[in-house]
Amino acid sequence: MTPVSESPRRRIPEAALSRLPLYLRILGERSNEGVVQVSSDQLAELAGMNAAKVRKDLSYLGSYGTRGVGYDVAFLTYQIQRELGLNHDWPIVIVGAGNLGQALANHGGFTERGFSIAGVFDTDESKIGGLAGGARVRHLDELSQVVQAKNVSIGVLATPSEAAQEAANRLVRAGVGSILNFTPTVLAVPRGVSVRKVDLAGELQILGYYEQRRAVNAAAREAASAPVRGVSA
Amino acid sequence: MTPVSESPRRRIPEAALSRLPLYLRILGERSNEGVVQVSSDQLAELAGMNAAKVRKDLSYLGSYGTRGVGYDVAFLTYQIQRELGLNHDWPIVIVGAGNLGQALANHGGFTERGFSIAGVFDTDESKIGGLAGGARVRHLDELSQVVQAKNVSIGVLATPSEAAQEAANRLVRAGVGSILNFTPTVLAVPRGVSVRKVDLAGELQILGYYEQRRAVNAAAREAASAPVRGVSA
DNA sequence: CAATGTGAATATATTCACAGCT
């Protein structure tokens, strides 16, 4: 079996890759609304970006559009899903059953978009046995067993930062190949393991920068319209 | 007052800006460990990146290092904080008191890193009055009042996607200038309003891509070591 | 001497602009 067809295909540039989930989501919405064809202009509009970028991004998947017409929503959806491996339905484990871990477990978004939660783990006895995402929270010692039994390859890390590295070690030892890290810790992982980091507070801090600029600009504009003191033109 | 000194300074490139929170965090940890000086090599090591990149990033803030020595941890910390406006302690509002909204409200990370939660809002009567982040959940109709009273300029959006655009509109109308969007919806906002988006499920989908590649590569390696069928070298 | 700060070189990403299909 497994004939020649499943082309391994060249790597998709990071920037383009990071936008595929967005396109996928927009296509899903359009599909729900009964739309069957979509142009790069429309996609760009809906994604809040440039049409050329959309076309180039999609071109990395192959030539799946029709000139003069646009893209078939269902077909393009399928191709993006295939590229992202969303035909496999990856089971994930969540490590850390605090506020964030529980929220992620209960969050519809993951299961809705095709990820099943194979287990939620913690080391805190007070959390173990509690419910999270419809499953009981297990002790971290059971991680390896679950990962192997359910063939889990993706782990979500939502522990306090002090526990992050150790938890990551356990994930890797258990056999997980990719980690989504919600802790602000920079993880050391063996070569070959992929990590993506989401720094929630960091995102806010960046907004702080923009707000500060806005404030400074506003002040500057005000100063400009008021009589200048001290500095001459 | 407000003399010439507060240099508005040139814009920091996006890529560099996005790494400042990371440096800040690493500096904080080092400081806690009593470290007083740090070199770009060390920072790079801790951040998992190239030292030249660290130096260039920091150079956008000004020349705050000492040749032959490195950076003073406390001073550099201060400069980054200043650049990110973290001397102002921005109050934020959270819209959406579902699993995620509550988790964010309760999440230590925000307050720990200097953001105070001015209010949590929802439209669901069953959630209103409940506790989130130490405060009672209020009805979204009170948003504007709170934003104005507490001078809030940053909003966190954690509603279901159907409610996201309307909630964003309300945030903007209330006077918020920056939005951290945890919904997968692409928000339409007036020019001048900043939005950063965190697509939780999207992040997982991207990991799916890497896992799929890993699987394909593993299969290819295996095939290579086994007798080839059909294709000749 | 050791480590910064930065031009110059390279690599990635975005955008333009248009030839090529349907």
Added chain:
DNA sequence: AGCTGTGAATATATTCACATTG
């Protein structure tokens, strides 16, 4: 006629490599 797919142009980001300086 309209929209894709893509080279070529531009813009951004990363990395190199070294002169500069405490």
